Amino acid sequence: MKPIIIGNWKMKLNYQQSKTLAQELANLANPVDTSNNDIVVCPLHSAFLLVKEILKDSGIKMGVQDIFWEESGAFTGCESPKFLADAGCQYAIIGHSERRQYLGETNEWIHKKIKGALDNGIVPILCVGETFSERQQGLTDYIILNQVIKALSGIDLVAGEELVIAYEPVWVIGSGRAIDPAEAEQAFRVIRQAVIDLWPLTIVETNVRIIYGGSIDASNFREFIDLEYFAGFLVGGASLSSQEFWQIIKNI
Ligand code: PGA
Numbered sequence: 068m069k070p071i072i073i074g075n076w077k078m079k080l081n082y083q084q085s086k087t088l089a090q091e092l093a094n095l096a097n098p099v100d101t102s103n104n105d106i107v108v109c110p111l112h113s114a115f116l117l118v119k120e121i122l123k124d125s126g127i128k129m130g131v132q133d134i135f136w137e138e139s140g141a142f143t144g145c146e147s148p149k150f151l152a153d154a155g156c157q158y159a160i161i162g163h164s165e166r167r168q169y170l171g172e173t174n175e176w177i178h179k180k181i182k183g184a185l186d187n188g189i190v191p192i193l194c195v196g197e198t199f200s201e202r203q204q205g206l207t208d209y210i211i212l213n214q215v216i217k218a219l220s221g222i223d224l225v226a227g228e229e230l231v232i233a234y235e236p237v238w239v240i241g242s243g244r245a246i247d248p249a250e251a252e253q254a255f256r257v258i259r260q261a262v263i264d265l266w267p268l269t270i271v272e273t274n275v276r277i278i279y280g281g282s283i284d285a286s287n288f289r290e291f292i293d294l295e296y297f298a299g300f301l302v303g304g305a306s307l308s309s310q311e312f313w314q315i316i317k318n319i
Pocket of ligand 1: 075235239240241242244280281283301302303304305
Protein backbone atom coordinates (compact mmCIF):
# COMPACT_ATOMS: atom_id res chain seq x y z
CA MET A 68 0.00 0.00 0.00
CA LYS A 69 1.17 3.53 -0.51
CA PRO A 70 2.66 5.11 2.60
CA ILE A 71 0.63 7.45 4.77
CA ILE A 72 2.20 10.35 6.64
CA ILE A 73 0.09 11.72 9.44
CA GLY A 74 0.75 14.93 11.35
CA ASN A 75 -0.49 14.85 14.94
CA TRP A 76 -0.61 18.47 16.04
CA LYS A 77 -1.66 17.48 19.57
CA MET A 78 -2.71 20.47 21.73
CA LYS A 79 0.42 22.40 20.84
CA LEU A 80 -0.81 25.19 18.57
CA ASN A 81 -3.12 28.09 19.27
CA TYR A 82 -5.79 29.25 16.84
CA GLN A 83 -3.53 31.59 14.87
CA GLN A 84 -0.65 29.10 14.75
CA SER A 85 -2.99 26.39 13.44
CA LYS A 86 -4.13 28.76 10.71
CA THR A 87 -0.57 29.70 9.77
CA LEU A 88 0.65 26.10 9.65
CA ALA A 89 -2.30 25.08 7.48
CA GLN A 90 -1.61 27.98 5.14
CA GLU A 91 2.07 27.03 4.84
CA LEU A 92 1.13 23.42 4.09
CA ALA A 93 -1.40 24.53 1.48
CA ASN A 94 1.33 26.59 -0.21
CA LEU A 95 3.81 23.71 -0.18
CA ALA A 96 1.21 21.24 -1.46
CA ASN A 97 -0.04 23.38 -4.29
CA PRO A 98 -1.72 20.72 -4.67
CA VAL A 99 0.21 17.67 -3.56
CA ASP A 100 0.59 14.59 -5.77
CA THR A 101 -1.34 11.93 -3.86
CA SER A 102 -0.36 9.05 -6.13
CA ASN A 103 2.80 8.38 -4.08
CA ASN A 104 1.48 8.73 -0.57
CA ASP A 105 -1.43 9.90 1.57
CA ILE A 106 -0.94 12.93 3.77
CA VAL A 107 -3.15 13.65 6.75
CA VAL A 108 -3.15 16.35 9.40
CA CYS A 109 -4.91 16.05 12.74
CA PRO A 110 -5.50 19.45 14.38
CA LEU A 111 -7.66 20.05 17.43
CA HIS A 112 -11.38 19.49 16.93
CA SER A 113 -11.86 23.21 17.49
CA ALA A 114 -9.54 24.00 14.57
CA PHE A 115 -10.85 21.26 12.30
CA LEU A 116 -13.13 23.33 10.07
CA LEU A 117 -10.71 26.21 9.85
CA VAL A 118 -7.84 23.95 8.77
CA LYS A 119 -10.06 21.96 6.45
CA GLU A 120 -11.14 25.10 4.65
CA ILE A 121 -7.54 26.23 4.16
CA LEU A 122 -6.47 22.78 2.91
CA LYS A 123 -9.52 22.14 0.74
CA ASP A 124 -7.68 22.16 -2.60
CA SER A 125 -4.34 20.90 -1.29
CA GLY A 126 -4.81 17.13 -1.52
CA ILE A 127 -3.97 16.90 2.20
CA LYS A 128 -6.59 14.91 4.08
CA MET A 129 -8.20 15.74 7.39
CA GLY A 130 -8.14 13.75 10.60
CA VAL A 131 -8.84 14.25 14.30
CA GLN A 132 -6.97 13.23 17.43
CA ASP A 133 -9.86 11.36 19.06
CA ILE A 134 -13.45 10.43 18.39
CA PHE A 135 -16.44 9.14 20.35
CA TRP A 136 -18.29 5.94 19.46
CA GLU A 137 -21.94 7.07 19.59
CA GLU A 138 -23.30 9.04 16.65
CA SER A 139 -25.62 11.26 18.68
CA GLY A 140 -27.25 11.63 22.09
CA ALA A 141 -26.72 13.08 25.54
CA PHE A 142 -22.92 12.82 25.60
CA THR A 143 -21.69 16.22 26.69
CA GLY A 144 -18.37 17.16 25.20
CA CYS A 145 -18.00 14.10 22.97
CA GLU A 146 -17.23 14.22 19.26
CA SER A 147 -19.63 12.26 17.05
CA PRO A 148 -18.05 10.13 14.31
CA LYS A 149 -21.07 10.80 12.11
CA PHE A 150 -20.85 14.56 12.53
CA LEU A 151 -17.12 14.49 11.85
CA ALA A 152 -17.53 12.32 8.77
CA ASP A 153 -20.17 14.72 7.43
CA ALA A 154 -17.76 17.59 8.11
CA GLY A 155 -15.05 15.98 5.97
CA CYS A 156 -13.04 14.02 8.51
CA GLN A 157 -11.44 10.95 6.92
CA TYR A 158 -9.14 9.71 9.70
CA ALA A 159 -9.20 9.53 13.49
CA ILE A 160 -6.32 8.79 15.83
CA ILE A 161 -7.65 6.34 18.42
CA GLY A 162 -5.98 5.15 21.60
CA HIS A 163 -3.00 7.49 21.54
CA SER A 164 -0.75 6.75 24.52
CA GLU A 165 -1.26 10.27 25.89
CA ARG A 166 -4.99 9.55 26.15
CA ARG A 167 -4.37 6.10 27.60
CA GLN A 168 -2.00 7.64 30.14
CA TYR A 169 -3.67 10.92 31.13
CA LEU A 170 -7.34 10.36 30.36
CA GLY A 171 -7.87 6.77 31.34
CA GLU A 172 -8.64 5.60 27.83
CA THR A 173 -9.27 1.86 28.08
CA ASN A 174 -8.96 -0.93 25.53
CA GLU A 175 -12.72 -1.32 25.73
CA TRP A 176 -13.32 2.33 24.77
CA ILE A 177 -10.72 2.09 22.06
CA HIS A 178 -12.50 -0.92 20.60
CA LYS A 179 -15.82 0.96 20.54
CA LYS A 180 -14.19 4.02 18.98
CA ILE A 181 -12.64 1.92 16.21
CA LYS A 182 -16.07 0.49 15.48
CA GLY A 183 -17.72 3.93 15.59
CA ALA A 184 -15.16 5.30 13.15
CA LEU A 185 -15.44 2.40 10.70
CA ASP A 186 -19.25 2.47 10.80
CA ASN A 187 -19.06 6.08 9.67
CA GLY A 188 -16.46 5.66 6.95
CA ILE A 189 -13.61 7.14 9.00
CA VAL A 190 -10.26 5.35 8.89
CA PRO A 191 -9.08 4.59 12.43
CA ILE A 192 -5.42 5.20 13.27
CA LEU A 193 -5.01 2.81 16.18
CA CYS A 194 -1.99 3.60 18.37
CA VAL A 195 -0.21 0.84 20.27
CA GLY A 196 3.09 0.68 22.10
CA GLU A 197 4.89 -0.26 25.28
CA THR A 198 6.17 1.91 28.12
CA PHE A 199 9.83 1.88 29.08
CA SER A 200 9.27 -0.31 32.10
CA GLU A 201 7.25 -2.80 30.04
CA ARG A 202 10.14 -2.96 27.59
CA GLN A 203 12.63 -3.48 30.39
CA GLN A 204 10.55 -6.37 31.67
CA GLY A 205 10.61 -7.99 28.23
CA LEU A 206 6.89 -7.42 27.73
CA THR A 207 7.01 -5.39 24.49
CA ASP A 208 5.57 -8.01 22.12
CA TYR A 209 2.95 -9.05 24.64
CA ILE A 210 1.76 -5.47 25.22
CA ILE A 211 1.52 -4.70 21.53
CA LEU A 212 -0.30 -7.94 20.79
CA ASN A 213 -2.69 -7.43 23.66
CA GLN A 214 -3.52 -3.86 22.63
CA VAL A 215 -4.10 -4.85 19.01
CA ILE A 216 -6.26 -7.83 19.89
CA LYS A 217 -8.37 -5.97 22.47
CA ALA A 218 -8.94 -3.11 20.06
CA LEU A 219 -9.78 -5.18 17.02
CA SER A 220 -11.22 -8.55 18.04
CA GLY A 221 -14.82 -8.84 16.94
CA ILE A 222 -14.38 -6.23 14.23
CA ASP A 223 -14.86 -7.54 10.75
CA LEU A 224 -12.75 -5.41 8.44
CA VAL A 225 -14.36 -5.73 5.06
CA ALA A 226 -13.37 -4.70 1.56
CA GLY A 227 -13.47 -0.93 1.26
CA GLU A 228 -12.68 -0.36 4.94
CA GLU A 229 -9.18 0.75 5.86
CA LEU A 230 -7.23 0.74 9.06
CA VAL A 231 -3.92 2.24 10.11
CA ILE A 232 -2.03 0.82 13.09
CA ALA A 233 0.70 3.03 14.50
CA TYR A 234 3.44 1.45 16.56
CA GLU A 235 4.47 4.18 18.99
CA PRO A 236 6.82 3.18 21.79
CA VAL A 237 5.53 5.38 24.61
CA TRP A 238 8.98 6.12 26.03
CA VAL A 239 10.21 7.43 22.68
CA ILE A 240 7.37 9.86 21.96
CA GLY A 241 8.58 13.44 22.26
CA SER A 242 12.02 12.32 23.41
CA GLY A 243 13.89 13.55 20.35
CA ARG A 244 15.32 10.09 19.73
CA ALA A 245 13.48 7.52 17.62
CA ILE A 246 13.68 3.82 18.38
CA ASP A 247 16.24 1.53 16.77
CA PRO A 248 14.62 0.72 13.39
CA ALA A 249 15.19 -3.01 13.95
CA GLU A 250 12.97 -2.80 17.04
CA ALA A 251 10.28 -1.05 15.03
CA GLU A 252 10.46 -3.79 12.42
CA GLN A 253 9.98 -6.42 15.11
CA ALA A 254 6.89 -4.56 16.36
CA PHE A 255 5.55 -4.36 12.78
CA ARG A 256 5.87 -8.15 12.54
CA VAL A 257 3.97 -8.68 15.76
CA ILE A 258 1.20 -6.34 14.63
CA ARG A 259 1.00 -7.93 11.22
CA GLN A 260 0.76 -11.41 12.69
CA ALA A 261 -2.01 -10.25 15.02
CA VAL A 262 -4.10 -8.86 12.19
CA ILE A 263 -3.47 -11.87 9.97
CA ASP A 264 -4.98 -13.96 12.74
CA LEU A 265 -8.07 -11.75 12.64
CA TRP A 266 -8.71 -11.17 8.95
CA PRO A 267 -7.98 -12.72 5.56
CA LEU A 268 -4.51 -12.02 4.20
CA THR A 269 -5.92 -10.22 1.16
CA ILE A 270 -7.69 -7.71 3.42
CA VAL A 271 -4.57 -7.22 5.54
CA GLU A 272 -2.43 -6.65 2.49
CA THR A 273 -4.70 -4.15 0.83
CA ASN A 274 -6.50 -2.41 3.70
CA VAL A 275 -4.20 -2.30 6.72
CA ARG A 276 -1.21 0.00 6.97
CA ILE A 277 1.31 -0.42 9.78
CA ILE A 278 3.25 2.74 10.53
CA TYR A 279 5.80 4.04 13.01
CA GLY A 280 5.54 7.02 15.35
CA GLY A 281 7.87 8.42 17.99
CA SER A 282 10.37 11.25 17.48
CA ILE A 283 10.42 10.98 13.71
CA ASP A 284 11.99 14.01 12.06
CA ALA A 285 13.71 15.06 8.87
CA SER A 286 17.03 13.65 10.07
CA ASN A 287 15.98 10.09 10.96
CA PHE A 288 12.95 9.07 8.87
CA ARG A 289 15.08 7.50 6.12
CA GLU A 290 16.22 4.75 8.50
CA PHE A 291 12.66 3.42 8.60
CA ILE A 292 11.35 3.54 5.08
CA ASP A 293 12.88 0.27 3.88
CA LEU A 294 11.74 -1.79 6.85
CA GLU A 295 9.58 -4.81 6.15
CA TYR A 296 5.86 -3.90 6.41
CA PHE A 297 6.63 -0.17 6.76
CA ALA A 298 3.71 1.88 5.48
CA GLY A 299 4.20 5.37 6.88
CA PHE A 300 4.67 7.63 9.89
CA LEU A 301 2.70 9.30 12.64
CA VAL A 302 4.62 12.50 13.26
CA GLY A 303 4.14 14.74 16.29
CA GLY A 304 6.68 17.48 16.96
CA ALA A 305 8.18 17.52 13.47
CA SER A 306 4.75 17.99 11.89
CA LEU A 307 4.50 21.42 13.51
CA SER A 308 7.16 22.73 11.16
CA SER A 309 5.78 22.83 7.63
CA GLN A 310 9.28 22.63 6.15
CA GLU A 311 10.34 19.65 8.19
CA PHE A 312 7.06 17.80 7.66
CA TRP A 313 7.37 18.43 3.94
CA GLN A 314 10.94 17.13 3.87
CA ILE A 315 9.60 13.81 5.13
CA ILE A 316 6.66 13.76 2.72
CA LYS A 317 8.75 14.61 -0.32
CA ASN A 318 11.30 11.90 0.35
CA ILE A 319 9.14 8.88 0.97
P1 PGA B 1 6.52 12.83 18.41
O1 PGA B 1 4.99 12.38 18.64
O2 PGA B 1 6.78 12.69 16.92
O3 PGA B 1 6.57 14.24 18.86
O4 PGA B 1 7.38 11.91 19.19
C1 PGA B 1 4.43 11.29 17.96
C2 PGA B 1 3.05 11.02 18.47
O5 PGA B 1 2.82 11.14 19.68
O6 PGA B 1 2.14 10.71 17.71
